[in-house]
Each structure stands twice: as C-alpha cells, then as structure tokens.
Amino acid sequence: MTPGIRPLVAGNWKMNGIGASLDELRMIGDGFMRGLDAQTEALVCVPATLLSRAAEILSRTPVRAGGEDCHAKESGAHTGDISAEMLRDAGATHVIVGHSERRTDHGEDDATVRAKAEAAWRAGLVAIVCIGETNEQRQAGQTLDVLSRQIEGSVPASATSANTIIAYEPVWAIGTGLTPTADDVASAHAHIRTRLETKLGAGARNMRILYGGSVKPSNAVELLGVDNVDGALVGGASLKAADFLGIAEAYEHL
Numbered sequence: 001m002t003p004g005i006r007p008l009v010a011g012n013w014k015m016n017g018i019g020a021s022l023d024e025l026r027m028i029g030d031g032f033m034r035g036l037d038a039q040t041e042a043l044v045c046v047p048a049t050l051l052s053r054a055a056e057i058l059s060r061t062p063v064r065a066g067g068e069d070c071h072a073k074e075s076g077a078h079t080g081d082i083s084a085e086m087l088r089d090a091g092a093t094h095v096i097v098g099h100s101e102r103r104t105d106h107g108e109d110d111a112t113v114r115a116k117a118e119a120a121w122r123a124g125l126v127a128i129v130c131i132g133e134t135n136e137q138r139q140a141g142q143t144l145d146v147l148s149r150q151i152e153g154s155v156p157a158s159a160t161s162a163n164t165i166i167a168y169e170p171v172w173a174i175g176t177g178l179t180p181t182a183d184d185v186a187s188a189h190a191h192i193r194t195r196l197e198t199k200l201g202a203g204a205r206n207m208r209i210l211y212g213g214s215v216k217p218s219n220a221v222e223l224l225g226v227d228n229v230d231g232a233l234v235g236g237a238s239l240k241a242a243d244f245l246g247i248a249e250a251y252e253h254l
C-alpha cells in the first residue's frame, strides 16, 4: 500500500465468459454495494462481447467495467479490432494495454503499447499499462532492467496518476499459482515507483501500481500489504465472485 493512494482491485476475464457468467458479475457488484467500496475501488475488465451488458449490470454499483485491449486508431479498416472510443461507447471506463498475453500472442512491442495508452486517453479512458519480466529474464537477474526498459518504452511521457495505472505482472506468475516473495514484490514496485518519478516527475508518487499474477484470497493480505502495491490485477480469481470479493476483503485486514 502507499499512503494517500486508494487501492484498486481489478479483474481481467481474458478470453473467458459468456452471458451466463454475468451472474458472477452481479454478485461482485452486490458485494461491493454491501460496503467493500469503503476500502477499495473495483473494476472488472471483460471480453468486448460482454462489455455493454457488464456496464449495465455494474452501473447500479460502485464497480466499473473495462476493456481488455484497444486498437491505437479511432476507427478504420482494422477487421476484428476495437477502438478505445468503441469501448467507451459500450460503457468502459478503463482499458488494459500491453498485457503480456497481447505482447506474446500479437507481437505487441513497447511503442504499440504506448500508442494504445494514448488512444485510451483520447477516448477518455484510464489506461492500465502492464509490464513484467519473463522467467528467463528473472533467472538472468534482469528483472529491474526489463521493468526500466518497459516503463521507458510503454508509458507515455505525459502519463499522470489520473489517466494511467501501472500493473506489474511477472509473466511466470500469471496463471501458474506461483508468486514472487513479498520482498521481491517490494523491490520491483519500489523500482517502478522510482523510475516513474524519474520519467514523469513528482506526480508519479500518486500513480497506482497494481500487482498481478496468481493473486487469490489466500495470498491477498500478504501481497496487497507490500509497500507500493496499490491493488491487484486479478485473472483467474476474478471469474468467481467469491474469490474476487475475498481478495478485496484483504483490505479489511490491512
């Protein structure tokens, strides 16, 4: 946690979820209406096919709906792509850019990710910019260098704490059940904070830095309690309301 920063627990459904899954979303919304929003803000990023229905369901709750990716352009001949403006039109307030699955599956580089973050702002969305090292980079002792390079390349120079959130996701921890130690998370997040301040100035002191990678109710207190961890980006555990709410409940113990 960082003094003065309100945490955010964000879900990322990835390529999961059909109409029936929206029952879980309703339960997430209900859970936050029962008072969880006193401790933390909440967001669930869903597949584009569900976005307008998700936004409608969540509109009566403190939980926001977000997109999982956007094209850098506003419109045009880009079959199968979705612009930030379209996400906004469907009810999104945030969009994830640069998730490692996009970087790997679609060959997205830092310049592409940066352009997508700027597209998000153009549409009035908050960009959640993902960074993180692979296992090979970690084993080679390159974690902090990789994070520096990704911040330099993926985060636009005019990013502010109002329009941008950083998500640190060690690639090897995503969907594996493995997590870094609390000390390793502290070291990565402190490094990210320092690099953001160097690049963006003092305003970066208030920028949220989320941790993502196998967060679940049983490890949430330990991970979310680390210095400079201002919330979580949750994949698998965001598909079940009980698990997502269990993670948010960690803040009742911090």
Ligand SMILES: O=C[C@H](O)COP(=O)(O)O
Residues within 6 Å of the ligand: 012, 099, 169, 173, 174, 175, 176, 177, 212, 213, 214, 215, 233, 234, 235, 236, 237
């Ligand atoms: O965006 C979310 C992350 O990739 C984490 O996924 P996970 O919680 O299933 O490990």
